[in-house]
Amino acid sequence: MKKFLRTGNPYIWLTACALTISMLMVGGLVALITMKGLGIFWPHTIVKFTLQDGTVVLGEIEKEEPIPQKKGMYRTKLKVGNRDVYGMDFRWIDNTDIISREYPLYALTFERREWGNMYGFLKGLKQDGDIQPLNLKELAPLREESKALLKRIRYIERKVIGKINYQMEKYRLALKHLMTQQYSVKAQEDIEEVKAKVENLEKTYREKEDMLAGLYAQAKEKEIIVLLADGKEKNIPVFNIIRVYAPNEMGVFAKIGFYLMKLWEFVSTEPREANTEGGIFPAIFGTVMMVFIMSIAVVPFGVLTAVYLREYADDNIVARLIRISVSNLAGVPSIVFGVFGLGFFIYFVGGNIDKVFFSESLPAPTFGTGGILWASLTLALLTVPVVVVATEEGLSAVPKSVREGSYALGATKFETLWKVVIPQATPGILTGTILAMARAAGEVAPLMLTGVVKLAPSLPVDQYFPYIHFERKFMHLGFHIYDVGFQSPNVEAAIPMVYTTTLVLLFIVLVLNLTAIVMRNKLRKRYRTTAL
Amino acid sequence: MENYYGKKEKNMIVPDPIVNIIDLILYYGKIKALKGIHLDIAKKKITSFIGPSGCGKSTLIRCLNRMNDLVEGVKIEGTVKIDGEDIYAPAVDVTELRRRVGMVFQKPNPFPKSIYENVVYGPRVQGIHKKSALDEICEKALKKAALWDEVKDRLRVSALDLSGGQQQRICIARAIAVEPEIILLDEPCSALDPIATAKIEDMLVELKTDYTVIIVTHNMQQAARISEFTGFFMHGELVEFDVTTEIFTNPHEKQTEDYITGRFG
Numbered sequence: 001m002k003k004f005l006r007t008g009n010p011y012i013w014l015t016a017c018a019l020t021i022s023m024l025m026v027g028g029l030v031a032l033i034t035m036k037g038l039g040i041f042w043p044h045t046i047v048k049f050t051l052q053d054g055t056v057v058l059g060e061i062e063k064e065e066p067i068p069q070k071k072g073m074y075r076t077k078l079k080v081g082n083r084d085v086y087g088m089d090f091r092w093i094d095n096t097d098i099i100s101r102e103y104p105l106y107a108l109t110f111e112r113r114e115w116g117n118m119y120g121f122l123k124g125l126k127q128d129g130d131i132q133p134l135n136l137k138e139l140a141p142l143r144e145e146s147k148a149l150l151k152r153i154r155y156i157e158r159k160v161i162g163k164i165n166y167q168m169e170k171y172r173l174a175l176k177h178l179m180t181q182q183y184s185v186k187a188q189e190d191i192e193e194v195k196a197k198v199e200n201l202e203k204t205y206r207e208k209e210d211m212l213a214g215l216y217a218q219a220k221e222k223e224i225i226v227l228l229a230d231g232k233e234k235n236i237p238v239f240n241i242i243r244v245y246a247p248n249e250m251g252v253f254a255k256i257g258f259y260l261m262k263l264w265e266f267v268s269t270e271p272r273e274a275n276t277e278g279g280i281f282p283a284i285f286g287t288v289m290m291v292f293i294m295s296i297a298v299v300p301f302g303v304l305t306a307v308y309l310r311e312y313a314d315d316n317i318v319a320r321l322i323r324i325s326v327s328n329l330a331g332v333p334s335i336v337f338g339v340f341g342l343g344f345f346i347y348f349v350g351g352n353i354d355k356v357f358f359s360e361s362l363p364a365p366t367f368g369t370g371g372i373l374w375a376s377l378t379l380a381l382l383t384v385p386v387v388v389v390a391t392e393e394g395l396s397a398v399p400k401s402v403r404e405g406s407y408a409l410g411a412t413k414f415e416t417l418w419k420v421v422i423p424q425a426t427p428g429i430l431t432g433t434i435l436a437m438a439r440a441a442g443e444v445a446p447l448m449l450t451g452v453v454k455l456a457p458s459l460p461v462d463q464y465f466p467y468i469h470f471e472r473k474f475m476h477l478g479f480h481i482y483d484v485g486f487q488s489p490n491v492e493a494a495i496p497m498v499y500t501t502t503l504v505l506l507f508i509v510l511v512l513n514l515t516a517i518v519m520r521n522k523l524r525k526r527y528r529t530t531a532l
Numbered sequence: 533m534e535n536y537y538g539k540k541e542k543n544m545i546v547p548d549p550i551v552n553i554i555d556l557i558l559y560y561g562k563i564k565a566l567k568g569i570h571l572d573i574a575k576k577k578i579t580s581f582i583g584p585s586g587c588g589k590s591t592l593i594r595c596l597n598r599m600n601d602l603v604e605g606v607k608i609e610g611t612v613k614i615d616g617e618d619i620y621a622p623a624v625d626v627t628e629l630r631r632r633v634g635m636v637f638q639k640p641n642p643f644p645k646s647i648y649e650n651v652v653y654g655p656r657v658q659g660i661h662k663k664s665a666l667d668e669i670c671e672k673a674l675k676k677a678a679l680w681d682e683v684k685d686r687l688r689v690s691a692l693d694l695s696g697g698q699q700q701r702i703c704i705a706r707a708i709a710v711e712p713e714i715i716l717l718d719e720p721c722s723a724l725d726p727i728a729t730a731k732i733e734d735m736l737v738e739l740k741t742d743y744t745v746i747i748v749t750h751n752m753q754q755a756a757r758i759s760e761f762t763g764f765f766m767h768g769e770l771v772e773f774d775v776t777t778e779i780f781t782n783p784h785e786k787q788t789e790d791y792i793t794g795r796f797g
Contacts, residue, residue, distance in 0.1 A: 402643060
């Protein structure tokens with residue numbers, strides 16, 4: 001036995017087991033997220049149950065599970081939708097209660113702008129009090145009509161009224177600025193002029209608002225009548241329908257097409273219904289933009305720090321203390337950085353920027369509140385140790401012989417560093433950047449204090465000067481996951497969104513990392529050290 | 533042949549000296565690595581330093597372009613003069629000194645850049661940026677290093693893609709490109725095969741017409757083949773310095789004789 005232990009074989013097994021378990025955990029995690037996340041766009045079959053007590057229900061089967069303590073008995077979780085009618089999306093049904101199970105061909109899924117999905121049969125169209133029969137084909141032109149209407153409404157809301165608001169804000173600040181100036185005839189004239197402009201704008205604003213109200217009224221004119229499973233009828237304005245489809249009728253290819261369309265919608269559109277429906281585009285945009293701003297801030301800063309520490313500082317107790325502190329910074333809980341970002345960046349730096357540059361709009365803060373810049377800088381602080389440590393390693397890996405070669409040609413220390421050492425250390429620097437980016441993309445806690453929001457009204461990049469708005473609040477995938485999963489009004493229905501959003505976050509981190517890794521490998525090849 | 537070696541002074545009078553080393557003592561921390569070296573080096577000749585490992589010969593040539601400044605804990609006493617100027621005087625610009633005294637190291641250490649960029653690195657640092665001037669310097673240096681014909685069609689290829697011998701000649705070309713007066717070579721062939729070594733030796737003999745060459749070598753045949761003067765070092769002391777043929781055929785010191793006949797070292 002002792003001999004057997006001495007061979008070391010059991011330890012090899014032990015280490016191999018540990019590795020296997022970790023691999024399984026990572027693989028399982030990714031597999032779980034992928035499975036749960038990618039499933040939600042698949043058009044589910046609609047099933048119609050007739051129960052023993054005579055009720056009829058219609059919906060998608062969510063899952064089936066055995067009932068504990070009752071052997072051989074199962075119950076089904078059915079997504080019945082129609083939240084406005086039934087009050088909840090899901091219903092548990094004991095399988096023993098089910099008398100019949102049908103898959104009606106003409107059962108439809110209605111995706112709506114509010115109240116989630118509706119399942120039922122199309123019965124007719126109600127227009128100006130008249131009711132006439134309607135089938136799915138005849139609905140299509142009506143839907144086109146309402147799409148055009150929506151486009152017009154969106155245009156007026158976003159572009160026209162957005163522009164008016166933008167100008168109003170400018171005039172309001174100008175007015176405030178004029179008021180602070182000393183009284184003079186000229187100033188008085190200017191004030192009058194601005195006031196007149198504001199009045200003008202307000203007039204157009206009211207006009208546009210009336211127009212919008214008219215459009216919204218028009219949107220409600222046409223309603224379809226949906227026959228629900230229990231025989232009730234329900235009216236929905238055509239305008240509120242996003243998509244209608246008959247999943248029981250679809251073939252495999254139609255389903256695949258539908259799936260891809262939904263997937264595209266998910267990554268390219270804005271969220272609806274308190275984030276539980278629609279897409280996550282603003283969150284993707286916010287995450288990527290934040291990671292980029294963070295990288296731009298952290299890489300030069302970290303590299304310069306590392307160059308000083310490794311190349312210039314004497315190796316004395318102070319330098320060693322600083323090095324230890326920098327490494328330990330990586331272990332500080334991230335929320336602490338959030339608090340620091342709030343106190344230093346937002347209240348101190350942002351507050352002072354507001355006082356100097358945006359004093360007209362005070363007390364409403366411009367930079368003195370959370371925003372994408374402050375969040376990015378906070379994360380940059382959080383990831384600085386990673387970059388410093390990796391860069392230091394990269395620098396120390398540059399062989400002494402190469403440095404001596406440069407010195408021997410009459411180069412100064414600075415020239416040697418700049419022309420030979422730092423280029424050769426770039427793979428190390430990039431490794432640090434990769435790690436920093438991965439860490440930053442997944443961090444949520446500090447962001448909650450420094451500028452992330454549930455729903456940002458506009459992206460940090462738009463067509464108004466200065467085009468990139470560093471002070472704006474933004475959406476972030478990590479926070480979105482938390483928000484959808486635990487803060488939304490309809491958590492149960494939104495759970496699949498959590499997995500899908502997580503999958504997107506994983507994918508983005510992967511893409512960012514792969515880009516950096518490819519770059520690093522190219523550079524490594526170029527700057528590999530002497531073959532001999 | 534007449535023996536220049538003075539018994540007591542340990543200072544041979546060489547013709548037309550360019551370097552005067554006077555009473556040079558060097559400490560690594562508390563260890564005395566050079567114990568009072570007294571030596572002149574002839575202009576436009578090849579001088580070789582031989583001796584067992586750790587005898588201080590590499591340390592000595594690193595004193596000539598002040599590479600030892602980069603090593604921590606080094607303290608130097610005595611004088612080194614090049615063209616009559618004390619190179620350890622406070623007013624001396626070290627980078628200017630290193631431009632005048634080039635160096636090639638034991639292991640080829642080309643920069644991870646193209647062949648062209650390697651050769652013009654020195655001139656670039658000196659502030660030459662004109663493309664035509666750099667091209668000319670590059671060609672001239674590579675020709676002197678007997679490498680031009682081998683690489684002229686692939687100047688943009690990474691220097692690391694060349695063979696060891698070619699890499700070492702790139703390093704020599706790189707040193708020549710800054711037009712030094714003296715070239716120091718620290719065991720330049722120790723990592724190379726005999727054919728590459730022969731090429732470099734031929735080249736060094738060519739270089740002698742324009743430059744003063746000082747070479748540290750473990751290979752006594754090499755010293756005998758190419759150098760006019762040879763110094764034998766042991767334990768941080770210059771045991772014997774003489775015309776090469778004299779050292780190898782008629783050594784005056786017992787230690788020298790023992791070393792070159794292979795009784796130790």
